[in-house]
Amino acid sequence: MKVNAFDKNLGKGYGEFLSLKEIFENSEISKNTDYFMKITGRYYIKNFSKIYEEFEKKKSDIHVYIKNNLTYADSYLFGGSKKFFLNYVVPLASKTNDSNGIFIEHCVAKATLLGINDNLSFNHFSTYPDIHGFYGTNNKKIKNNIFKRIKLFFFGKIKNYLLRHKKY
Secondary structure (H helix, E strand, C coil): CCCCCCCHHHCHHHHHHHHHHHHHHHCHHHHCCCEEEEECCCEEECCHHHHHHHHHHHCCCEECCEECCCCEECCCEEEEEHHHHHHHHHHHHCCCEHHHCECHHHHHHHHHHHHHHCCCCEECCCCCCCEEEECCCCCCECCCCHHHHHHHHHHHHHHHHHHHCCCC
């Protein structure tokens, strides 16, 4: 099946799955690389160097922004080990079907939880991205003001603190 030849009712997330599958099946670079980051192409992340520095420093198997009671992972920016992508993300993303309410964000969240359950190392990014660009769903410009950035900064710090401290 060609990457662009799929039932469009499956949604743009299914197209992302096909792209990831193609990369890991055919890219020579992917064969010689241990860690990957997936970033939505229509976004410019102003603070990407800081996010990438964190990614490089921690080298966790899974780097994801997960939310909504652990049922939704932001798919515009996530990363991890080749093992995470090959054994969890790509197989679960194949189940993406927007018309049935199964979005790639749900599949990446499931991949994250299964990977954690199988003892893959996890890191919830502590730096929230300063995104500029357009949403793929409705082609609207992303509104990102200073108040939102401050809120996300502190929310990220609190969330990481809570995720890293055991209560027992």
